[in-house]
Amino acid sequence: MTFFDNDSVRLDLLRQRAYNYRWAVHPTDVIPLTAADPDFAVAPQITEALVRHATDGYHSYGPPRGLPEFREAIADWYTRTKLSPTDAAHVLPVNSAAGGLFIAARAILGPGDNAIIPDPVDFLFRRSIEAAGGTVRTCPLPEDSAEFDLDALTSLIDDRTRAIFICNPHNPRGRMLSAAHLRALLTLAERHGLWLISDEIWADISYTTPFVSVLDRALPVYPKTIVVSGLSKNFALAAMRIGYLIARTAEITTQLFEASQHASTAAGIPVLSQVAGTAALTSCDAWLGDFREHLAARRAQTLAFIAQMPFLAPVDTNATYLAFPRLVGVQDSAESFVARVLAESRVALVPGGRDWFEAGSEGHLRICFATSEEILKVAFDRITCALPKLAI
Numbered sequence: 001m002t003f004f005d006n007d008s009v010r011l012d013l014l015r016q017r018a019y020n021y022r023w024a025v026h027p028t029d030v031i032p033l034t035a036a037d038p039d040f041a042v043a044p045q046i047t048e049a050l051v052r053h054a055t056d057g058y059h060s061y062g063p064p065r066g067l068p069e070f071r072e073a074i075a076d077w078y079t080r081t082k083l084s085p086t087d088a089a090h091v092l093p094v095n096s097a098a099g100g101l102f103i104a105a106r107a108i109l110g111p112g113d114n115a116i117i118p119d120p121v122d123f124l125f126r127r128s129i130e131a132a133g134g135t136v137r138t139c140p141l142p143e144d145s146a147e148f149d150l151d152a153l154t155s156l157i158d159d160r161t162r163a164i165f166i167c168n169p170h171n172p173r174g175r176m177l178s179a180a181h182l183r184a185l186l187t188l189a190e191r192h193g194l195w196l197i198s199d200e201i202w203a204d205i206s207y208t209t210p211f212v213s214v215l216d217r218a219l220p221v222y223p224k225t226i227v228v229s230g231l232s233k234n235f236a237l238a239a240m241r242i243g244y245l246i247a248r249t250a251e252i253t254t255q256l257f258e259a260s261q262h263a264s265t266a267a268g269i270p271v272l273s274q275v276a277g278t279a280a281l282t283s284c285d286a287w288l289g290d291f292r293e294h295l296a297a298r299r300a301q302t303l304a305f306i307a308q309m310p311f312l313a314p315v316d317t318n319a320t321y322l323a324f325p326r327l328v329g330v331q332d333s334a335e336s337f338v339a340r341v342l343a344e345s346r347v348a349l350v351p352g353g354r355d356w357f358e359a360g361s362e363g364h365l366r367i368c369f370a371t372s373e374e375i376l377k378v379a380f381d382r383i384t385c386a387l388p389k390l391a392i
C-alpha cells in the first residue's frame with residue numbers, strides 16, 4: 001500500500017471530518033470533487049511530531065511572532081525549494097493562508113484605497129480587501145492564462161490604487177505565472193509604488209515546469225512584495241489552520257505583525273499547528289514527492305476526462321490539483337448545471353460564478369482531483385453515464 005492508493009482513503013474518517021463542501025456535508029452516495037483539500041492522511045512524520053508534543057502534556061503560550069523553529073523551517077523551505085533566499089526574521093506564521101491574506105490587506109489598505117485582483121480568482125482575494133475597507137478592481141485574465149494583460153492592468157491603476165494581488169499558481173485555472181511575467185509585474189508595481197501580494201499556497205504542486213516565486217533570486221528585489229502561503233494544499237494540513245507571510249524588510253514584517261493582532265493574544269497560531277508545520281517542512285520531502293507523482297497521474301486522468309466530455313472545453317494545466325474547464329453549449333448557469341450533475345450523477349463539483357471566483361468565472365466548473373485513481377474513475381464514469389440525462 002502506498003500513501004495514495006484507494007485503500008489509503010479512509011472514507012469513514014473523511015465523512016466525519018472533511019467539511020467545507022466535502023464528504024462530511026454530503027449524503028454517503030455523493031463523491032465530492034469540490035474544495036481543494038486532499039483525501040489523504042498527512043505524512044507519518046507529522047503525526048509522530050504531533051503525538052510526541054501532545055504526550056508531553058504541556059501547552060503553554062507560544063511566542064506571538066511564531067515558534068523560532070517554525071520560522072526557520074519556513075525560511076529554509078523558501079531558500080531551499082524555491083531558490084528564494086529568505087531570512088527567518090522576515091517570516092510571520094499566521095493561522096492559515098486565508099488569514100494571511102486578511103492580515104496583508106489590513107496592513108496595506110485603508111478606506112478609499114483600491115487593489116487589483118485577477119478575474120477569475122479565489123473569493124478570498126475580494127473578501128480580504130473588502131474586510132480591510134478597500135475596493136476591489138478586477139482585471140480579466142485572458143482565456144486559459146493566469147497572467148494579466150499588462151495594458152489592461154495598467155489602465156486600472158489610479159491614485160488610490162495601493163496593491164496588485166496575484167495567485168501563483170493560480171486557483172482555479174491551475175496555471176503558473178512565468179518568470180518574465182513576474183519580472184514585468186515587479187517593474188510595474190515599483191513604477192507605480194504599489195504593493196505586490198503573491199499568494200503562493202499552491203507553489204509545491206506543479207508538473208511540467210518548475211514553479212518560480214516572486215521572491216526568486218533571479219528576479220529584482222522589490223521591498224513592497226509580500227508572499228502569502230500555507231500548508232493546506234501541499235501537506236494536507238487544512239484543519240491545523242496554518243500559514244505564513246514573508247516580507248522583504250524588518251519594518252514591513254513588523255507592520256504585518258501589528259496588523260495580525262498576535263501581540264494581543266486574541267489572534268495567533270496554535271503551537272501544535274506550528275509543531276505539525278515544522279515537521280512538514282523539515283522531514284516530509286519524500287512524502288511530498290510521492291504525492292506530486294500521484295497527482296501528476298490524476299491530472300492526466302482528469303484532463304483526458306474533460307477532453308472527452310461534450311459539455312466541457314478541453315483545458316491544460318501545469319500546477320495545482322484543480323481543473324477549471326469552460327462549459328460548452330450549456331444553457332443554464334454554472335450553479336444550476338452543477339446542481340443537475342449532482343442530482344443525476346451524485347458527483348459534487350464547484351460552479352464558477354461571482355461568489356466563488358469573480359464574475360468572469362461564470363460558465364465554468366472546477367474539479368478537484370486530489371483523491372485516489374479509483375474514486376476519480378467512479379466519479380467520471382458516473383458523469384459519463386449521466387450524459388443523456390444532462391440533456392445538453
Ligand SMILES: Cc1ncc(COP(=O)(O)O)c(C=O)c1O
Binds near residue numbers: 122
Ligand atoms: C489561492 C488560495 N489561497 C488561500 C487558500 C486558503 O488556504 P488556507 O487553508 O491556508 O486558509 C486557498 C484554498 O483553497 C487557495 O486556493
